[in-house]
Amino acid sequence: MKKWVVIFLTAATCIAAIYGIMLGIFYLKIIEKSERELWRITDYIVFQPVVVNDLFIFSGHKADRSINCDCVYAANKSTGEIVWSTEEVEKPYMKLGATSSNSFSVNSYIEMVSPKKDTIYISLFYYGSGDNLKFALVAVRSNDGELLWKVDGEANSDSLANSVLEKSQIFVFDEQGDLLAINSDTGKEIWRNEIYDHYDDADIWFSYYKDTVFTFNSQTDQKIKAFDAETGQSLWESDQFRGGRWNVYIFNKTIYLVSPPLDDNKLVTAIDLETGKKRWDLVFQDVSGFSIAAGDKNGVMFFITKYEGGPNNFHELAKLVVVDELTGQLLWKFNENFSHGDFGYLINGNTMYIGTEDGFVFSLDSATGNIIWQTETGHFPIHFLVKGNALIVVYEEQYLSLLDLATGLQKWRLDLDIDKSWSILGEDILGINSDTIFVVGNKDQKIYAIDINTGNQLWSWRHFLPVRSYYEIELLNKDILYVDQWPRWNFFISDDLVGNNWYFALKAEP
Numbered sequence: 001m002k003k004w005v006v007i008f009l010t011a012a013t014c015i016a017a018i019y020g021i022m023l024g025i026f027y028l029k030i031i032e033k034s035e036r037e038l039w040r041i042t043d044y045i046v047f048q049p050v051v052v053n054d055l056f057i058f059s060g061h062k063a064d065r066s067i068n069c070d071c072v073y074a075a076n077k078s079t080g081e082i083v084w085s086t087e088e089v090e091k092p093y094m095k096l097g098a099t100s101s102n103s104f105s106v107n108s109y110i111e112m113v114s115p116k117k118d119t120i121y122i123s124l125f126y127y128g129s130g131d132n133l134k135f136a137l138v139a140v141r142s143n144d145g146e147l148l149w150k151v152d153g154e155a156n157s158d159s160l161a162n163s164v165l166e167k168s169q170i171f172v173f174d175e176q177g178d179l180l181a182i183n184s185d186t187g188k189e190i191w192r193n194e195i196y197d198h199y200d201d202a203d204i205w206f207s208y209y210k211d212t213v214f215t216f217n218s219q220t221d222q223k224i225k226a227f228d229a230e231t232g233q234s235l236w237e238s239d240q241f242r243g244g245r246w247n248v249y250i251f252n253k254t255i256y257l258v259s260p261p262l263d264d265n266k267l268v269t270a271i272d273l274e275t276g277k278k279r280w281d282l283v284f285q286d287v288s289g290f291s292i293a294a295g296d297k298n299g300v301m302f303f304i305t306k307y308e309g310g311p312n313n314f315h316e317l318a319k320l321v322v323v324d325e326l327t328g329q330l331l332w333k334f335n336e337n338f339s340h341g342d343f344g345y346l347i348n349g350n351t352m353y354i355g356t357e358d359g360f361v362f363s364l365d366s367a368t369g370n371i372i373w374q375t376e377t378g379h380f381p382i383h384f385l386v387k388g389n390a391l392i393v394v395y396e397e398q399y400l401s402l403l404d405l406a407t408g409l410q411k412w413r414l415d416l417d418i419d420k421s422w423s424i425l426g427e428d429i430l431g432i433n434s435d436t437i438f439v440v441g442n443k444d445q446k447i448y449a450i451d452i453n454t455g456n457q458l459w460s461w462r463h464f465l466p467v468r469s470y471y472e473i474e475l476l477n478k479d480i481l482y483v484d485q486w487p488r489w490n491f492f493i494s495d496d497l498v499g500n501n502w503y504f505a506l507k508a509e510p
Helices: 002-031 087-096 157-167
Strands: 037-041 044-052 055-062 071-076 082-085 106-113 119-127 133-141 147-152 169-173 178-183 189-194 204-209 212-217 223-228 234-240 247-251 254-258 266-272 278-284 289-294 299-308 315-324 330-334 343-348 351-356 360-365 371-376 381-387 390-395 399-404 410-415 430-432 436-441 446-451 457-461 469-477 480-487 502-507
Touching (some): 044 106, 044 469, 044 480, 071 106, 119 157, 157 169, 157 204, 169 204, 212 247, 247 289, 254 289, 266 299, 351 390, 390 430, 436 469, 446 469
Antiparallel strands (some): 037 502, 044 055, 055 071, 071 082, 106 119, 119 133, 133 147, 178 189, 204 212, 212 223, 223 234, 289 299, 299 315, 315 330, 360 371, 381 390, 399 410, 430 436, 436 446, 446 457
8 A cells, every 4th residue: 555655656746846847948938038029018918009109008907917907008118118107097996996806997998199199098997886887088198197187978989089180179978968078188178068867878879070079879869969069069960760779880971870789680771961861771681790881982881791500510601782872772782692602801992802702802993893803812811901012911721912903913922820710810910011011820829020022931930838829910110010929728837827918029120
């Protein structure tokens, strides 16, 4: 019996020693820095990065959650050292806000940097008594984080930048349901309009567009209201639109109401921006996913997806319908019968690029839908980027290629293990400066730099983690590439060793 105990203890000791040696090796490889790396941030979770002058500014929180706040932080662009934060600014809201094991008492969202780059506008979200979501907007000085002014209420993120650039104003709904116009430089109230008896962000939509502020309450009066941005005076009210929480879009001369997301049949109502009068209704049947975008001239584009198959053979199909925004009359369609399967697309001025699941890239006239050129690729193009006379194409199957923008002829193609299943698609896959493409290869867990003219690899970079991880290209600013690394499926190794996510600043030049 004693013999087996000794054998067991000896084996356990050996296993523990081997495991300890492995962890030691892992630690040394993890902390190792390459020559390409300028700095790394490991003790903060980074979101919404932006470079302002000599500072790298982001919203996020401390990895150890020692501060009950998702705050805004500024780091030295050259060293990554934190130089200021909004923790003190947000302390009063931390005391008010409720918290739980997986959330903070106050969360921050960077709305924009002022045109002069001297001010940062930040929205704060926190829960008051009774789990009521509350809002505030603060302006801080970009060089030191000093509070300039604050206003209670929610700003509209989609239109805030436009209102600041065009009017030097920010529009806010306060808790009492009043719409306020705020001077973006001073935070002073310009005008106030009592519109609703209270504000509920789930029911009330509002936005600034072309010298007008529009509001819509889907639960009370169910009317769109228009107000002069300069004075707050009422311009018009629409008829009632019943049916729940509509999605609202504004393009060109029209407001579009789209029926709630859970409806399989989508009702789209077009409303004249100048008068509030309804122009037309359209119904799209058997819709699983739905999005809308401005087309060329008077066209408006409806992107429609539906799903087929079950849990084990799930498949997405897509089609495009383009109508005249003034009349609702059909202008053109693409993939009406889903013969091409799913597709990805890019709208670039008066030209649209579509990559289809059956392996084609189409260049289309946005106004007419006429085919300018068509190229067979043999693989599914899912993301596009235009640079000069080049169309850069990312494929679902892991490839990257460059096509001539005028003819569609392929100049080069690379297999970089991009791997859709591991990466965040779209802008997080690609970055580009004057003559270099930066691309994520998440199957091989590398960042690649590619010469745009030749397709030659200039360099690659990888940071070792002993668990599966994926990269996101967050930001490219002049000669610095900012990359986020997220560990995946970390069941056996301590988070203290692997971390939640690591953030890197890399030298972009060869």
